[in-house]
Amino acid sequence: MLRRYQWWVFGAFCLVTAGILFLRLWTMLPLYLDNDLRTRASVLIQATVAREGWLSSGVSLKQISSEGAVLLYTSHHRGRDLVQCYSLSFTTGQLSSCPQ
Amino acid sequence: MLLPLFYYRTIIFMSSVTLSRIGRILLVIFLEGIAVLLALYQGLSGVYTDEAKYLLNIPYPHPPLARSLFHAMEFLPQQELLVRIVLATLLIQAVWLVGSLARNLSIEKRVTLCGFWLFSGAVLFQAGTIMMAPLTALQGLLFVWLYFREENVSLGWIALMWLASLFTAYQAILYLPIVFVLIWRSPESFLKKVIAFCIPLLLVVLYVLTNPLAIASFTSAGGQNAALSLGTIAKQAFSSWLFAGSAVFSVVGTVAVFRSKKRELIGSFLLVALFLCVSFRAYYSILFLPLFVAGVIAHSETLKRESLFLALHILAAVYIFSVASLQFYENTARTVMRTVNQSSQEGVVLIAGGFGHQWQYESTSPIFRYRPALLSKAKAVVCLEECPGIDRYAFYQVSNLAQEVWIRQHIPYTTPQTSVRHR
Known part of the structure; x- marks a missing residue:
């Protein structure tokens, strides 16, 4: 019984994992393809992290383009973590809350 | 002096009788008591930065499998203690797996190997820590157990375990030679073997690519060691190896690994040693343990004077405990x-x-x-x-x-x- 489903279970886990990872990779693709964008994004995100008092480990990238990035900041602590969404403009360096 | 003697006598007594069902239950309870004590000790000083990272599911550097499970218990007020007890239990009760591996050896050698596991410096000091290294060592032990099994294990399940290990911590890759042989000797088709071996590896590479923080962590960990002299790196790796098996098991295990002439065991051993040199952390020493066990199983002749070895091993463990700087105050x-x-x-x-x-x-x-x-x-x-x-x-x-x-x-x-x- 267990032997019969081994490949189905393995396949299902691989497909789900690959799906999630490819979606993330798709989001970050501009960073891998554009060296200039990668440098600008890195400098601006690090400056924002320092200015806002964030911890780098709480920052995740939701979306990125040549104009700017959508960042999620998670404050990890005991209890429900606070997750906030921000848009970061690469032209002005301004950080604003995501539209609801 | 009396403590190791007591343990030694207990173990020898246990070896002289066949364990009845009630005896086994009592032994499980006794081992569980040790696991809980070790977990309580580790919890005395509070959580360390890496432990907190896993308990809070902070997404770096390791993949999410184990840390998301730990985080799922966050609603419990005693999350930390519970995770400590679970991890300590897994590490201590893994001695049954060691016993099962040694089922073809004489009862004395079997008990000695179990004693080696329980009194290893790495087990005593890492049982109850909320770290990925003990989990990876346990996964390594499971691979070793499958490696020595006479019956064929379903390839799909091995592949799933390989995937789970890699998504628990990257260090599972150090057991790659063993996993490779485990997969390759399966009677399944060539294509299935390639899928079972390569897909989990590709997925973990994909995970690293999507996590810039993980890449930054690798660079930082490697960079820290690059500044050290060759002598310091060698000394760190050597003391870690010595500590792993309370000196005696380290020596016996390593000699057995090399005398077994099994390339997959020697390969894994060298990978762990090299990894310790490149990216040293004291807690990685536990990664040697499954390989020491595998070495003794593969070349049991190394364990000629088992009772003397076990007594020395217990003495060494007691010595390590007595000179260790134990922490009893919260951070x-x-x-x-x-x-x-x-x-x-x-x-x-x-x-x-x-x-x-x-x-x-x-x-x-x-x-x-x-x-x-x-x-x-x-x-x-x-x-x-x-x-x-x-x-x-x-x-x-x-x-x-x-x-x-x-x-x-x-x-x-x-x-x-x-x-x-x-x-």
């Missing part, structure tokens, strides 16, 4: 945050200076790095270094704490109290 983060959490004020906690994730774990409020501009949002400020500008806001300093801690006032301040100091 600063726990003491400070207990006071800060009592404040009924709303707001974030600001920390000035470098700090680890344990501060986040102990806090019930979001933690930010100290910036004077954020003071208006803060309910408390912890100054691990100077906090410029704090005196312009209505905070009072808590006395009797090892760190400088400021808490926002509840009511407009009037007269100083004895327990607080004002700037």
